[in-house]
Amino acid sequence: MNNFDCLFAEKPVFEQAQFVKGIYPAAKGEKDVFVKNEGAESDKGSFVMPVHCRSLFVTKFEQKPAFLRTALCDIDPRTLKEGEGVACKWQEHLQYFEGEAEGECVDFLCAPTKMDQYLIIYTGSEDSFFIGENPVWLGHDTEDCWYTPAVAGDLNGGEGSFGNWEWSADQLYENLYEPLRNKYPEYISRTWIGKDQTNTYDMWQYTFEPKDYEQTLYLTACLHGPEIDGYYGLTQFLHQLTEEDGSHPGMHYVREKVRLIVVPVVNVYSAATNHERRNSAGVDLNRDWLAHSQAETINVLRQIHLFKDEIAAIIDFHGCRPTTAPLYYQFSMQSTNSNVCRKVANHIQQRLYDMGREKGEPILTDIPGKYNKSNLFLQGYCYNTFNIPTLVAEHNPGRWYEEHSAESLQWATECYGNLIIQHALAKLKTK
Ligand SMILES: [Zn+2]
Incomplete structure (x- = not known):
């Protein structure tokens, strides 16, 4: 469906070390709760990965997962102690990205907006899936021929204006x-x-x-x-x-x-x-x-x-x-x-x-x-x-x-x- 091969370095996700057991996803509109093991809805299929600002991540599933929730979180859920949980309003701590369903396949794209965030993917199963990273940040600004115009009038249609915003x-x-x-x-x-x-x-x-x-x-x-x-x-x-x-x-x-x-x-x-x-x-x-x-x-x-x-x-x-x-x-x-x-x-x-x-x-x-x-x-x-x-x-x-x-x-x-x-x-x- 999408040919990102040249831009996204892809790797399969299956190592158990990358999974965090026990994220409890609440219903939409309610607070999500991250719980270490105890009290969690499921003990499998919760994947977490530190992500870097200005990288793009694409996630591909061979088959549509039975359950899919994705989030960006400011905390690393793996740092929670056994039985400990943290409730987050998603507006404060999470950013969801629209999953795209086409046939049996679901892909989604994630663009972190801050430093040191964690991408969390909850599928309810431990089936392998793919994740690819494409760094957006090129490094430092260059000195290549940048253009910085002087101020040259407003759009209020008066004397000295460049134009009038109301014009047809x-x-x-x-x-x-x-x-x-x-x-x-x-x-x-x-x-x-x-x-x-x-x-x-x-x-x-x-x-x-x-x-x-x-x-x-x-x-x-x-x-x-x-x-x-x-x-x-x-x-x-x-x-x-x-x-x-x-x-x-x-x-x-x-x-x-x-x-x-x-x-x-x-x-x-x-x-x-x-x-x-x-x-x-x-x-x-x-x-x-x-x-x-x-x-x-x-x-x-x-x-x-x-x-x-x-x-x-x-x-x-x-x-x-x-x-x-x-x-x-x-x-x-x-x-x-x-x-x-x-x-x-x-x-x-x-x-x-x-x-x-x-x-x-x-x-x-x-x-x-x-x-x-x-x-x-x-x-x-x-x-x-x-x-x-x-x-x-x-x-x-x-x-x-x-x-x-x-x-x-x-x-x-x-x-x-x-x-x-x-x-x-x-x-x-x-x-
Ligand atoms: Zn527009």
């Missing part, structure tokens, strides 16, 4: 894309790719094409209407890229050698009306890729299909709203942009430390993210269907800044600019 896609194009295209007609062109699901709003694709380009990146944004600072961050980066002066080698390389094909706003209905997450039909456009039931999805898919042999990678920009995580990347672990995504994640996390925005243990959650069922999503569908490395990237300056402020936009520009530059420098596919 048409207004965004009229105010920010068309003036740039008129100034650099040899570099920027645009193509009409269709109407939205209501057959009312136009969808445009902008192409930034250097004369001697050697590779192509496909960029999309605003699948979700409220994630406004994300697509304006992409817009601000495209402005800075177009006007770059050769002083930043990464920017200069992209400007001279990389064709960017961009759909700045996919959910044009939302941008023109209510800035809601879904489109006019109430469909979440980043759950529509397998079905491609909506005009917006079909219009973009048609373009990706057209360029599929040339596209080195697809990056879809989301986020920029306060959530639980400062950054959230979803990509196919086995795809060739996997290392690029991790490298940028490391850098961004280091920047957050350096700027004092995040402290203590890393909370770089859910990298890489989606596992099975990923065909609903752009990132899974495009990788699985076209074999194109795809990333959905979310950053959340709303954790530290007011939404639509100049600082929020600056941070989005930095995050998304570095993803574009690093994908380009990796030269995943050149002509």
Whole structure:
């Protein structure tokens, strides 16, 4: 079902030393109790393993276990004394991960969020299963061509603003894309790719094409209407890229050698009306890729299909709203942009430390993210269907800044600019 062989070093789990006897799993919503032997529901099938932050663990069972509970725990249950138990509210001490059932097989993915946690798997039997580890953390931040833009206006539509967050896609194009295209007609062109699901709003694709380009990146944004600072961050980066002066080698390389094909706003209905997450039909456009039931999805898919042999990678920009995580990347672990995504994640996390925005243990959650069922999503569908490395990237300056402020936009520009530059420098596919 999943080909992770190249990325996950797999080993069978059968050694008795790895099993802890006596985890008592309570019903959902109640407290789980870890008990050493006495009082436990079962004396077999409880596996525990110390896990390292920023590694991903995939667990595979040959057969669906009769009973499966998984948890991450801050304590090592093996340190409990005979008869001793510890009750944990799962919100405090445990993090469960969705198991995926396909036929007789159950796999699940686990991404620890803190140092020194313990992965606990309770199956109720001592049958062997497999666990594989894939380190996410590459080590230290590198000094490779990182881009740190200056602050350049907010989105409140006043004097000195970069733009206005309330603009429809048409207004965004009229105010920010068309003036740039008129100034650099040899570099920027645009193509009409269709109407939205209501057959009312136009969808445009902008192409930034250097004369001697050697590779192509496909960029999309605003699948979700409220994630406004994300697509304006992409817009601000495209402005800075177009006007770059050769002083930043990464920017200069992209400007001279990389064709960017961009759909700045996919959910044009939302941008023109209510800035809601879904489109006019109430469909979440980043759950529509397998079905491609909506005009917006079909219009973009048609373009990706057209360029599929040339596209080195697809990056879809989301986020920029306060959530639980400062950054959230979803990509196919086995795809060739996997290392690029991790490298940028490391850098961004280091920047957050350096700027004092995040402290203590890393909370770089859910990298890489989606596992099975990923065909609903752009990132899974495009990788699985076209074999194109795809990333959905979310950053959340709303954790530290007011939404639509100049600082929020600056941070989005930095995050998304570095993803574009690093994908380009990796030269995943050149002509
Ligand atoms: Zn989103």
